[in-house]
Amino acid sequence: MKRSPKDNEDSARRISRRAALLGGAQLVFAGVLVLRMRSLQLGQSEEFRLLAEENRINIRLLPPARGVIYDRAGAVLATNVQNYRIVLVREDAGEPREALERLAQIIALTPEDIERAEREIMRHRPFVPVTIADQLNWEEVARVAANAPAMPGVTPEVGWTRFYPFGAEFAHSVGYVGPVSERDLEERENPDPLLMIPRFQIGKIGVEREYEDTLRGSAGHRRIEVNAVGREMRELDRQEGDPGSNVRLTLDRQLQAFALARLGEDSASAVVMEVQTGNVLALASAPSFDPNLFVRGISVADYAGLRDDDHRPMSNKTVQGAYPPGSTFKMVTALAAFEAGLATPDERVFCPGYLEAAGRRFHCWNRGGHGRVNLTSALSESCDVYFYDLSQRVGIDRINAMAERLGLGIRYDLPLSGISSGLNPSREWKRDRRGADWVIGDTINASIGQGFVLATPLQLAVMTCRLATNRAIMPRLIHAIDDIEQPIPDQPPLGLTPAVLAQVQRGMYEASNSNRGTAYGSRIVEASLRMAGKTGSSQVFSITAAERAAGVRRQDQLPWNRRDHALFVCYAPDVDPRYAVSVVVEHGGGGSSVAAPIARDIILAAQNGGLPPLEAYPTPQRNRIETMIRTISEQIGPPATPDNGRSRA
Template identity: 55%
Template sequence: MKRGSKETETSARRISRRALFLGASQLAVVGVLGWRMRALQVEQGDIYRSLAERNRIDIELLPPDRGLIYDVNGVILAENEQFYNITITREDAGDVDAVLAKLARLIPITEEQIARAREELDKVRGDIRVTVAERVPWDDVSRVVVNAPALPGVTAELGLSRLYPQETDMAHVVGYVGPVSDYDLSRIDDQDPLLRIPRFQIGKTMIENKLERVLRGKAGTLEVEKNAAGSVMRELSRSEGEPGSDVQLTVDARLQNYVQARLGEESAAAVVIDLEDGDIAAIGSAPSFDPNLFVRGISQADWDALNERDKDPREHHRPLAAKTVQGAYPPGSTFKMVTALAALEDGVVEPEETVRCLGQMDVSDVRFHCWKRGGHGNMNLHESLKQSCDVYYYDIGQRVGIDKIAAMARRLGLGERHDLPMSAITTGIAPDKDWKRRERGEDWRIGDTVNASIGQGYVLASPLQLAVMTARIATGRSVSPRLVLSIDGVEQPSGAGEDMGLNENHLRRIRASMFDVSNHRRGTAYRTRIVAEGMQMAGKTGTSQVRRITAEERAQGVWRNEDLPWHRRDHALYVGFAPYENPKYAVAIVVEHGGGGSAAAAPIARDIMLQALHGGTPPLSAYPSADRSRIEEQQRRLDLRDIRPGRTADRA
């Protein structure tokens, strides 16, 4: 078709017009694009530059090694353990099920573990590692590593965790660590970024908790360049953190081991204090638990067992409680030294003055009984302590008055919260008139004084406090307990204490009476004496009621502990020190619902004391000959751990 030149001209003109218009529009768009580039790059360039920097640089925290905890001889109580977890990432694995199945053929993993990993894998981003098996033994780890090509996405990841080699022995002293919980974060005012690391372990109880800042150390930082997938491309800079400080305790792991073994499954507590510096040589609470369970994440079954879910609450032995400092018990007759010292120091009673015990005493229409129904007859201070006559103390207690008894109790360390790095330490109660008005809103009555004079009624003390009391009586110094010997080799202040300013004659009389408790034929703890020369023990038994004995029961004579249900039996107590001539250790024992102090608590105290004095299993010759065969049997039966000093104890 031939096109006329006129039509060609028209067409060309029209196209040119439209082309110009379109070209102009395109130019406008180019202008907008240019303007946009300028806005992003020139005007907001700095903002995006800083965003890009943040994008690529990530600061990772390097968790420091937690400080180790040693016993007095350098035996490790808490250490850090390396272990391997087997992890898998979805992205790298591809066919997750096939890989998991292969893994299961290689190392022992349960169906449950696979199911849990499977479930987690579905929830997280593809590049996130999911733990399949925790704390895998080295053999299995090497099997996984060797077979790595067949197991895409599976890696063995190094982890660091706390290990308590002494297991149950130190649970109530060292405590345990666990992963930081939201509850922890809400409770503590700690800005340490380490706490934000997933699964970072912090101290939950006892030393681990109280010395957290000392043990934790400081985080190191690692500046890394990351790509969008979050994989580290290279390290930019690294600053090493500071490992936590090592802590050495005053506790002797071997003695502690003996204490725990000796207490066995009783619901009991024992505290041994070295009198020189107030060092706590052993502080055991039974039953105990394995703190490693908590580090690894305790199973529901174990947790239920430790909380005694399946038992009658009245039968609870409370394995999770550190009864040494958390338990508050009526001290019973072990309190009589306090009443006696208060009366002697006040001058209202002369040591040789006698009180006639008829087995009971009426105070403002209420009848108070002595434990011995027929009465002890004429009692002076010495005899009253030795035979633990109650009526004598009813009498002198009323004469000296509760406020002075309470003041003496506090001087001897009762009703005072000894500030050890342990959890939930009880203050106990050394009651006086103010206390009752303040706490109960009632006036003090004379009957309260009578009860308090023999350590019943409102008086409450922890085994630790009783040990401190005994230590102060034995030394005349205000001994205060010390649990941490040194931190990073720096010795902590001694607990030796100052002279309390008590009349030395009075103290000597009390000690002599306590000696006879254990070593005189009529003493309440005579059967559990130490016969080894130079190791003899002085002490005091205590049997504290946990219920009121009704008149009816008293008439029927039914208050033998063996006939009562466990939870209504008396607490058995014993406090003592040895050697008498040159005291080295003070000990306090409480056996919950153990019955009589002389029968249930004193034998334990004697065994522990001998163990402490000997620094190991004592010879049978230290025991009264009548006991030796039974003791031999007992020594054989006790399953003691073989504990050897790890490093030289660096006592400064």
């Protein structure tokens, strides 16, 4: 049917209106798009530029140089040396086995090294560089570099590694570094991102561990361009980190070396302190070990040898070893009695060789007895019965209080690993730990440093400093950080009665200088260098009644691990003292025959600022001493340099 002109006109009008509406909607939509694009390009352009930048640029951390550790005179004890290593990138090298076998023709790689390296390579993505060998010397690196065109994907690199120039001398005090372990990360609440870097090394024991945050420094970074799969394309910029702080210790390298050499092959320890400042000058624990072995990656055989040695070379005996102090404890018992007014220094006690109490017989080391002795002779000759008698009057409470006053039973806050607090027993301690009441026999045993009493060589040195000064001397190991000297701890007066303390000091002097003194054989004849000291021998196993009736065997007739510990403490000079020394020789036997000669030599070395002066010894001993000093002098050499040994992946 044919439409009229009017209908056609109405239809055209409707179409035009719809077209206008549709066109307007399109214009609005286009306007919104334009505005949004403008917002994205201008208002939010920086945000999206950064997002795009992060997709193609990675930031990698750069480990800082670790702080250097020095002795008090500036000798380097721990430093950083160049470490040449070889890395391999699998995607560039091709078949790992073939690449490793080619490399083995240039540097020494055993079949075991190749197997281990291949496993390491296959654990990582193809473009990740894997260290095949490190601690290389320059000749090895040069050979690899010269053959680089024939070995794609194999690259020599240079970095830094820790080195200890004096090896075993400071292994227990300075410590060593090693790769970060899972345990290291678990011990930290918010680990430094540096610790996530593969093969990053941190302190494991000693000052290296306790001052880890100070020595580590802060990371630098480098910006690198990477492709879509994360492969490094080029370095854009680099900012080096801040190196760790340098740490200067109070230890004296020459004295430390002499003390360790003088201990020889014994399982023993020696501590040297300045009595006025508390500065620790030597912490010698023998036998020792080379910390550089751990930095390179110690072998299974080497580690087993250290672990299974009955002399425990990996233990720092100066602070970890807790021993019955034996007769070196007798000054504590004496001062407890005299300060309480329960005895006087001139009072005499008869020693028949034993004392009977609580239905038991407590023996003196001298089975024949010492006769009538006072404080001076009891300390000089180390009469046990005298102190048994004092202990029954004074009681364990006062002995415990005096021991604490003199520095025993305290865990000192030094940057060393595994510090022991020893044991200063009390009634409460026995009730809580042993579930039993304290008895008189416990007090008698404690009075001569046996029974439950335990002390570390460091604690015995602190006790000796306090006896020499009548002040609460505290040990100090950190001298300065980045040349900023650290404060000396407070040293308040102990408040001991001067006249009483003088009598105790006199007894220690007589022990070393009277011809009846237990340390007379180790006396110093030079008047300005003379020492005051006290011997000690502590039993490891109790002597049974049957053994005593059959006759106690000599120490050299017993198995090594059943012999007494030998101890000696001393300070010198006896007038205006400067140094204190404690020596403990595990299962050494007698303190007078074993520990005292060692302590004398060490305290003479401290006073002389080098090797002991020969004229300080009694004339009959000088030929033997001269030979000993010459042997030790030859052992104390210059600092070592990094060797050519290396470890592999």
